[in-house]
Amino acid sequence: MRRSQLSRRALIGAGAAAGGLALAGCDRLTASPSFQKFISGGQDLTFHAQRLLLAGQPLAREFPRSMLSRVFKSNGTSMPGGDDYKALLDGGFAAWRLVVEGLVARPSQFSLADLRAMPARTQITRHDCVEGWSCIGEWTGTPLGHLLRIVGLSPRARYIVLRCADDLDNSLDGSGLYYESIDLFDAFHPQTILAYAMNGHALDPAHGAPLRLRVERQLGYKQAKYVMRIQAVDRMDKIQGGKGGYWEDRGYEWYAGI
Amino acid sequence: MSAEDALPVAAAPRPRRRQARREVIYRHSVLVRITHWVNVVAAALLLMSGLQILNAHPRLYWGADGADADRPWLEIVALNPDSDRPSGVLRVAGRQIRATGLLGVSKAKDGSWSDVAFPRWATLPGVRDLATGRRWHFFLAWVFVINGLIYPASGLAGGHFRRDLVPTGRQLRPASIVKDIVDHIRLAHPVGEEAKRYNVLQKFAYLAVVFVLLPLMVLTGLTMSPGIDAVAPFLLNVLGGRQSARSIHFITADLIVLFVLVHVVEVFIAGVFNEIGSMITGRYTIRTGKGS
Numbered sequence: 001m002r003r004s005q006l007s008r009r010a011l012i013g014a015g016a017a018a019g020g021l022a023l024a025g026c027d028r029l030t031a032s033p034s035f036q037k038f039i040s041g042g043q044d045l046t047f048h049a050q051r052l053l054l055a056g057q058p059l060a061r062e063f064p065r066s067m068l069s070r071v072f073k074s075n076g077t078s079m080p081g082g083d084d085y086k087a088l089l090d091g092g093f094a095a096w097r098l099v100v101e102g103l104v105a106r107p108s109q110f111s112l113a114d115l116r117a118m119p120a121r122t123q124i125t126r127h128d129c130v131e132g133w134s135c136i137g138e139w140t141g142t143p144l145g146h147l148l149r150i151v152g153l154s155p156r157a158r159y160i161v162l163r164c165a166d167d168l169d170n171s172l173d174g175s176g177l178y179y180e181s182i183d184l185f186d187a188f189h190p191q192t193i194l195a196y197a198m199n200g201h202a203l204d205p206a207h208g209a210p211l212r213l214r215v216e217r218q219l220g221y222k223q224a225k226y227v228m229r230i231q232a233v234d235r236m237d238k239i240q241g242g243k244g245g246y247w248e249d250r251g252y253e254w255y256a257g258i
Numbered sequence: 259m260s261a262e263d264a265l266p267v268a269a270a271p272r273p274r275r276r277q278a279r280r281e282v283i284y285r286h287s288v289l290v291r292i293t294h295w296v297n298v299v300a301a302a303l304l305l306m307s308g309l310q311i312l313n314a315h316p317r318l319y320w321g322a323d324g325a326d327a328d329r330p331w332l333e334i335v336a337l338n339p340d341s342d343r344p345s346g347v348l349r350v351a352g353r354q355i356r357a358t359g360l361l362g363v364s365k366a367k368d369g370s371w372s373d374v375a376f377p378r379w380a381t382l383p384g385v386r387d388l389a390t391g392r393r394w395h396f397f398l399a400w401v402f403v404i405n406g407l408i409y410p411a412s413g414l415a416g417g418h419f420r421r422d423l424v425p426t427g428r429q430l431r432p433a434s435i436v437k438d439i440v441d442h443i444r445l446a447h448p449v450g451e452e453a454k455r456y457n458v459l460q461k462f463a464y465l466a467v468v469f470v471l472l473p474l475m476v477l478t479g480l481t482m483s484p485g486i487d488a489v490a491p492f493l494l495n496v497l498g499g500r501q502s503a504r505s506i507h508f509i510t511a512d513l514i515v516l517f518v519l520v521h522v523v524e525v526f527i528a529g530v531f532n533e534i535g536s537m538i539t540g541r542y543t544i545r546t547g548k549g550s
Contacts, residue, residue, distance in 0.1 A: 026303065030383045030390055042397030050485040058488045063322070071327035126322060126500060128484050130388065132315035133325035134500050217488045251389035257485030258396060 040253075047255040051185065054257075059191055060216035063124045068199060069135040072127070074206035077166035077178070080226055085165050093210040098194075102161075102231035105152030112196060112210055118142045121193050129220040130252065137207075139214050141195035145188040148232070153184075157232035160187045161239060162213055165226035168246065180224035181236055181244040181254070182215055191216040194227065219256035221247045283454055285542035289412040293405050294537055300402040301518075303394065305511060306382035309375075310391030316375030318508055322499035331505070336362045336373035344371050399479060406472060422456060423465055429458040447528050453544040463517065471514050478507035 029035045088096045097109040122140040144160065161181040169176025186192055192215050196203055203209040208225025215222050222245070236242060241249025248254045286294075317330035324330065332350045334357075346362020348355045359365065364377035378384045382394050413419045428434060438457045441448070448457065456464065480486045481493040481503035497503040525533040536542035 026306075026382050026394075027384050030394070036390075036393070039393050039397035042400045043393065045400055046396055050483075050489075053489040054485060060484060060488045061491050061494060067322060069323050069325070069328075071325070073325040073327065126484070128482075128500065129325075130314070130392070132311065132504060133317070134323040135325050136323045217485045219484060247389075251387070253389075253392070258483040 043253050043255065046258050050255075050257045054185075054217065057189055060125055063126065063136050065124060065138065067136050068124065068138060072135045072137045072198070072207065073129075073133065075129060075131075075220065077168060077225065078206040080166040080205070081170060082165075082167070085226070089205060089209070096210050096228075098211060098227065099229040100147065100151045100232075101229070102233050103154035103157040104148075104232050105154065106150075108151050110147075115142045115147075115194065115196055115211070119146055121190070123191055123193070123214070123216070125191070125214070125216045127220055127223065130247075130256065138199045139193065139195040140197035140200075141193035141211070141214065143190060144192045144194055144213070145190070147194065147230075148187060151232075153232055156234045157184070158234050159183050159232075159236055159244070161231040161233055161236065161244075162224040162227050163229040163231065164224050165228050175240065176246075177240070178224060178226070178246045179240055180213065180222055180246070181233075181239075182213075182218075182222065186215050186217070189215070189217070217257055221245070221252065222256050279546040280543050281546050282541050282543050284540055285536050286540045287412070287416060287418065288540065289408065289416075290418065291537055291540060293409040293412075296401065296405045297409075300398050300405060301514065303382055304398045304402060305515065306380060307391045307394040307398065308511060310381040310383065310386075311388060311395060312508065313375045313381060313386065314388045318505045319501040320498065320505060321501055322494070324501040332508075334361045334375035339363060339371075339373035344373060346373075399476075403476060406476070410468070423461050423468075425458050425461045429461070434458065445527055449545040463520075467514065467517050471510055471517070474510045475507065475514070478503040478510060482507065 093112055097111055098115065099107075099109050101107040119142070120140055121143055122138065124136060124138045126134050126136050128134045148160070159181045160183075162179060164178040164180075166178045167174070167176045168178060171177070182192070192213070194211050195208075195214050196211050198204070198207050203212060208223075208227075211227045212225040213223055213227060231239075233239070236244040240246070243249045244254045245252075316334040317324070317326075318332040319328055319330050330349075332348075335347050335349065337345045337347055344358070344363040345356060346358045346360065346364070348357050348361050360377060361375060363371050363373050366372045366378060372378070374381075374386060381391065383390050410419075413423075429438075435458055438459050441457070442459055447453070477493060478497060480490070481497050482500060487494055487500065493503070494500065497506060532543050
């Protein structure tokens, strides 16, 4: 057996080819839908691994009041446009009703007073934006699981879709209206609440008045603000862009536990 | 190349007339070689997709939380981004370092200024696209973790760590360590029997990377996941909170980049073709004589 000899030329050629592939090739690969699907396999693996680890439904960490963020950053919309929202805000959301519909036994509407009269949960949790920053806030609201038991979820229901009042694209046809969705695993988690108060005060418009979702083991874009309507569905492909959320329709992952 | 290069692998070193003698040893097992190159690709692309993610919020904090209103210990900012002459600045621990063209603002392909923290050539993808950067990063993280589990499994089973990476008693003597440091400064590389094993500084460097930096990279990455935080809240205690974990993730990545730079420079000094060749074929040529 002879020692394999690597010629200088071959080595430099291989190095240059590898470097070139890394720099130019990755962007080209990124543009290919089938390759996108392939690397999305990493996210599927993450989702299933986390669901396995979270099977015991542990709580997200809760913090003492002393750790509340001095300023809780408002991201995305801080004031929904349009006359409808303005009228609701001016009226102190007295006319606002949360519509719960879809695959439920008793489609219902709830006022803020109705929600406040229900059992409430208060939690001080960390909000992690997909961009990288974190803020700690105190949230008070109705456990989503409680509400779903009131309306009687159909056995066919698999996802809870939250339709919102803010339109990030200012679209005329409503295609830019914010929405989000979670599955029943997260919907019935004790820390998943519809929050109407933050840091001891009624929710302000910058943070989602009158009602926002808190689903504490996922990133910020899942915490839908300005919730108007809740739909129980068995599939999401016919809703808006079909990916289960405003940002999901724009390339972000539906499961935002990482 | 001289005739000695054609020496058979299995042959014992024969006495030679000339002083420059060579011996070919089998240095890297096939698993070490494969995991090494998979790691090269994964780590490089993890770095680039990581910079894409960092570009979404190029500010680092200590503690549990941190956002725009909080004081970062490190931030990259673009000053006057909309003017004809924007400038890029790295602020770290109270110092301000001008880095126009590299950090804060850099020239796009068409020559226009673009206010991104890290330049487009350093990020994956090359355009601002956090969603795709995350998809790449988490895909590569799985490749990196699986590859990183195969390597120590094979290293422990095959005795690679004990045989090649754990310093011997003799190597740990102060005089020996000092000699190694002096040799490194003089860029003097060992020959003969000494060249058959890693020196003590090499061993420390490899052990630190394999058992400290790379695992720390994974743990700090996991600590940034709100899902994992619910499963393993002790990670938050150990690392000092999510934003601290994010900072340590960045610092550890920098240390790995530093290691790679030194590693590559050393490869060039020690003989680039012999070194890279040995990580491909496994076979490494050492000089056994002093004359060459």
